[in-house]
Structures are given as C-alpha cells and as structure tokens.
Amino acid sequence: MSPLSMHPGTFEASPWDGQAFWDAPIGIAFLDEGLRYLRINKMLAAMNGLPPELHIGRSIQEVLPAIPPAVVESLEHVLATGQPIFNSVLTRWAAPRPSEAQHFLAHYYPVRNEAGALIALGTAVQDITGWRRAEMARDRSEARFRALVLATAQVVWTTDAHGELVEESPTWRAFTGQTPQQSLGSGWVDAIHPEDRTRARSAWRQAVHHRELYTVEYRLRRPDGSYTPTLARGAPVHNADGSILEWIGTNTDISASHRAREEHARLLGELQQAVRIRDEFLTVAAHELRTPLTTLGLRLQSLGNDARGWPGAQLARRALEQLEVMRRQVKRLTTLVNSLVDVTHLSEGRLQLELESVELCTVVREITVRLADEAARAGCTVKLEANCEVPGRWDRLRLEQALVHLLSNALKYGAGRPIHIHVMKGEQKARLTVRDEGIGIAPEHLPRVFDRFERGVSERHYGGLGLGLYMTRRSIEAMGGTVSVESKPGEGALFTVELPLRPPEEEGRP
Known part of the structure; x- marks a missing residue:
C-alpha cells in the first residue's frame, strides 16, 4: 500500500505546542512522512539522550542510529495503513553491561486534522525499565521456586x-x-x-x-x-x-526420624531391662553367695563347740560330717565365682577353646556319677541311654561345664521326678538330649532362657544366678554346635544339644 499523503502545513497550529505537551510524564513526539521529528517533548528527548532542538528536522535513524529495524517497520506500517500500533515493548542494551538494559513501552498512531487528513505520525514512549526489571525478577524468583520444588x-x-x-x-x-x-x-x-x-x-x-x-x-x-x-x-x-x-x-x-525414635525407645527399653536384670542379679548373687557362707559359718561354729565337748572318736566322726557339708559349700562358692569369671570372659570375647579328642558318652557318664549325690538329694533318678561311642574333637572342660549346667537345671526344676539323658551319633553330628518331667517353661520365657541372668521362674523360689544356660549356649556355639529347648508348663523341658564331630575349622582336613 502506498504511503498516505500528509498535509504538514496544517500541523504548525497544533495545540501540542503547549506546556502540557512539553511537561508530559511520558515521552511524546510527532514525525512527518519521512520519519523526521516535527515536535518532541523533554521526556522523550531525555530518553534519546539529546536536547530537543537537536531532534527537529532530523530523521529518527539520524538521531538514533542503533534503533531496531522493527521500530522503523512499525512506523512505516502506521503510515501505510493508518492503523495504530499499541504496546510495543522495546529494549535498549547498554554496552558493555547488558544487565543495565532499558525497557520502553511504545505506541505509534496517526494524527489527523478535523477533516480527517493525516498531518503527522505520533509516538508515545514510556520508560518501563523499573517495572520490567521487577517483572523479570519475579519471573526468576518463580522459576527458582519451581526448580527448588522439583529438586x-x-x-x-x-x-x-x-x-x-x-x-x-x-x-x-x-x-x-x-x-x-x-x-x-x-x-x-x-x-x-x-x-x-x-x-x-x-x-x-x-x-x-x-x-x-x-x-x-x-x-x-x-x-x-x-x-x-x-x-x-x-x-x-x-x-x-x-x-x-x-x-x-x-x-x-520423617520416616528416618521415626525409625530413630523407635530405635531410641528400643534402646531405652533394653537399658531399663538391663538395669532390672542387673538389680535382680545383684540380689540373687548376694543371696546365693550368702547362703554357703552362712552355712560354713554355722558349721565351723558347731565344729568348734563339738571339739570342746566331745570325746575323740565321736569328734572325728562329727568333724568328717561337718567337713563334708563345708566341702560342698566351698564347691558351691567356687562354682559361683567361676561362673562370674566365665561370664566376664564371654562378654569380652575371651573364651578360649582347648580342642582334644573326647568320647561324649564317657563324659556324660562321668558327669552323671559326679552329680549322683545332688540327684539323690533332689529325689531324681537319672536314666541314661548312651550305648555307643560318640568320639569328637571338643573342649572337654567346656563340654563338661555345659553338661553339668543342663543336668543341674533338670534336677532343680524336675525335683522328685526322673531325668532322661540320651546320646546318639549321626553322620556328622553328635546329639545329646536332657529331659525332665518338672514344672516346664511358659511360652513367653522360652525365647530368653539362654540369655544372661534370665530364668523361667522367680528367683525367690529357685536359686541360681541365671547364668548356667547362657554359658551352656555360648560354650556349645563356640564349638560349632547348637542348643535348643522345647517345653510346656507342667510337662517338663527337653534340651537338645547338637555338636559337629569335628570343629568347622577342621572340616575337610584328612
């Protein structure tokens, strides 16, 4: 479309020459059909960086050599069509610091006289740098927030x-x-x-x-x-x-926090349980140690009285009886002390094994004979089934201790009833069972009968430190074996020990 014809002679009398035009808070200018400045106010002149008088009669390209081509195209479009263009955003970069760019909002429109003839091309420019920077900062903030949300x-x-x-x-x-x-x-x-x-x-x-x-x-x-x-x-x-x-x-x-909280509660519970067990142990240990000491003291006092008043032959017989009682009490004290020492070694991981060739049935028979008097006092008959040889490589002392604990446990809780011991040999393992017909163990106590200082019944009714089964389990496991228990209240208990015929470290040797 060819450019519209202008009537510049009619523009000299424009009312835009007044003070309102000059002091307008936005930049305003009027151009002729050659895009030369006819009028410009001080705001737009300041934006362009030149005094107003240096604009008049010069084209926009002369005044602003770096003006974007799109601006000229927009102005020419308004001239050709007579249609205004509003809200065109312009950016002017301040080299060499692009971060100091200026942003403007421009409007281009035809100016007509009362007859409708085109007399000038109007431009209105507003500096929106502050607003644009705030908008860009907001956009960056939102983008950063979204990235943070995703990350x-x-x-x-x-x-x-x-x-x-x-x-x-x-x-x-x-x-x-x-x-x-x-x-x-x-x-x-x-x-x-x-x-x-x-x-x-x-x-x-x-x-x-x-x-x-x-x-x-x-x-x-x-x-x-x-x-x-x-x-x-x-x-x-x-x-x-x-x-x-x-x-x-x-x-x-907060699942990790929950797990930590649960773990803290568990550890606190274990600590409280350990304190309770410790207190119970100290009470029981004091009682167990005091009992033989009291017996020894009484027997010694009685022996002294007998020595002062009895004839020689009667005194000798009486002394032998008292000495036998005292020997048993000293043995009991020794066993208690040795148990405490063994528990300390087990806790510190210092349990040393002395492996040697051992015949299990022989050891079981010896332990049965050794505890015959204790069985008699408990009113128990011990029925042993060990009709074959079961040789293996074990620590004889630890094996004897484990058997003593198992049989003593059966005598304690199965008093007055028979005790059954059975030994048999498998292809790779020896199997020993000790069964009593006593009070049995409640289901809730079964999982912890082999724990340290634990017992299936109240210490007020049955003595002991609660260490025998713990030491049995640790000794058997140290030799590569296992020990387990089956029981119901009122139906006795069955303890089963399985031991490899050769320790794991010797498996495969000729």
Whole structure:
C-alpha cells in the first residue's frame, strides 16, 4: 500500500505546542512522512539522550542510529495503513553491561486534522525499565521456586486463601501418585492414612480459620500403597492489606526420624531391662553367695563347740560330717565365682577353646556319677541311654561345664521326678538330649532362657544366678554346635544339644 499523503502545513497550529505537551510524564513526539521529528517533548528527548532542538528536522535513524529495524517497520506500517500500533515493548542494551538494559513501552498512531487528513505520525514512549526489571525478577524468583520444588526432597503445595488446593503440585503427585483431579479441592485428604485423616483435616481447618501456622504429623500413601510418616507445615501468604492471598506448605518425610525414635525407645527399653536384670542379679548373687557362707559359718561354729565337748572318736566322726557339708559349700562358692569369671570372659570375647579328642558318652557318664549325690538329694533318678561311642574333637572342660549346667537345671526344676539323658551319633553330628518331667517353661520365657541372668521362674523360689544356660549356649556355639529347648508348663523341658564331630575349622582336613 502506498504511503498516505500528509498535509504538514496544517500541523504548525497544533495545540501540542503547549506546556502540557512539553511537561508530559511520558515521552511524546510527532514525525512527518519521512520519519523526521516535527515536535518532541523533554521526556522523550531525555530518553534519546539529546536536547530537543537537536531532534527537529532530523530523521529518527539520524538521531538514533542503533534503533531496531522493527521500530522503523512499525512506523512505516502506521503510515501505510493508518492503523495504530499499541504496546510495543522495546529494549535498549547498554554496552558493555547488558544487565543495565532499558525497557520502553511504545505506541505509534496517526494524527489527523478535523477533516480527517493525516498531518503527522505520533509516538508515545514510556520508560518501563523499573517495572520490567521487577517483572523479570519475579519471573526468576518463580522459576527458582519451581526448580527448588522439583529438586527438593520435600513435597511442596499451595492452596487458595480458603485452604482449597487449586493448583497441581508435581511433588505431591510424585510422592502420593494422586492425579490433579484426585488431589484438587479437598481431595488431598484421601492420600492421608485413614486413621490420621480426621486429625489432619481438623488441624488444617483450625489453621485456616485462625490464620495461624499449620503443623501436624500424618502418614501419606505412596504410589505402591504403603504409608510414609510425614511432617506437614503450612503458612499463610498475605496481601499488602493483610488479607490472605494463599497458603504454602510442605510435607517432609520423617520416616528416618521415626525409625530413630523407635530405635531410641528400643534402646531405652533394653537399658531399663538391663538395669532390672542387673538389680535382680545383684540380689540373687548376694543371696546365693550368702547362703554357703552362712552355712560354713554355722558349721565351723558347731565344729568348734563339738571339739570342746566331745570325746575323740565321736569328734572325728562329727568333724568328717561337718567337713563334708563345708566341702560342698566351698564347691558351691567356687562354682559361683567361676561362673562370674566365665561370664566376664564371654562378654569380652575371651573364651578360649582347648580342642582334644573326647568320647561324649564317657563324659556324660562321668558327669552323671559326679552329680549322683545332688540327684539323690533332689529325689531324681537319672536314666541314661548312651550305648555307643560318640568320639569328637571338643573342649572337654567346656563340654563338661555345659553338661553339668543342663543336668543341674533338670534336677532343680524336675525335683522328685526322673531325668532322661540320651546320646546318639549321626553322620556328622553328635546329639545329646536332657529331659525332665518338672514344672516346664511358659511360652513367653522360652525365647530368653539362654540369655544372661534370665530364668523361667522367680528367683525367690529357685536359686541360681541365671547364668548356667547362657554359658551352656555360648560354650556349645563356640564349638560349632547348637542348643535348643522345647517345653510346656507342667510337662517338663527337653534340651537338645547338637555338636559337629569335628570343629568347622577342621572340616575337610584328612
């Protein structure tokens, strides 16, 4: 389209020559059909960096050599069509510091006289550098926030002022598997564990109503259907007038904290249990050590009285009887002390084995004979089935100690009833069982009868330090074997020991 004809002679009487034009807060200029300046106010002149008088009669390209071609094209388009162009954003870069760019909002429009004839081309330019920089800063902030949301391990969400989820949260979707349609509004509550929903919803409504911080723990469903404990926090974002614009919040995975809390509770429970066991042990140990000492003292006192009043032959017989009782008490004290020393070695990992060739049936018979008097006092008959040779390489002392503990345990809790011992040989293992017909063990005590200082019954009714079965298990396991128990209350107990015929480190040797 050819350019419109102008009537420049009619422009001299333009009312734009007044003070309002000159002092206008935006830049204004009028150009002729050659894009030469006819009028310019001081604001636009300042934007161009030249005095107003240096603009008049010069083309826009002469005044601004670096002007973008798009500006000239826009101006020529207005001349050709008579149609204005509004809201064109221009950027002028300040070399060599691009960060100091200036931004302008320009409008180009035809100026006509009363007859409708085109008399000039008008331009209005506004410096929007401050606004544009604020807008760009906001865009950068939003982009940074979105990047942070995507990069963070937390779930980040926003709601409207009424607490309704109106915008999808990518991290919520990734964490819970909910689609936007499922989570928007109050649908997010459906991802909370059913047992936690009422509490979480109530806390959220209270926070929104009272315009206060929102903090609550609840479990969130994962895409696989499992639930993860989270800490939800939310805070209101206010408008300038103090009203709430929106809410922003996070859900933090606190499963590690929960595990640490549970572990702390477990350790605290174990510590309390250990203190209880220690106190019980000290009470029992004091009682167990005091009993033989008291007996020894009484026997020594009685022997002294006898020595002063009895004839020689009667005194000798009496002394032998008293000495036998004292020998048993000294043996008992020695056993108690040795048990404490052995437990210390076991706790410190200093249990040393002296392996040698041992025949198990022979050892069992010797232990049965050694405890014959104890069995008689308990009113028990010991029935032994050991009709074959069962040779192996074991620590004889530790093996004897384990057998003594098992048989003594059977005599203690099966007093007055038979004790059954059975020894047999397998292809690679020796098997020993000790069964009594006594009071048995309650199911809740079975898992811990081999623990240190533990016992299946009250120490007030049965003596002992609660170390025999613990030392038995540790000794048997040190030799590569196992020991287990089967029992029901009132039906006795069956202890089973299995030992490899050769220790693991010697397997495969010729």
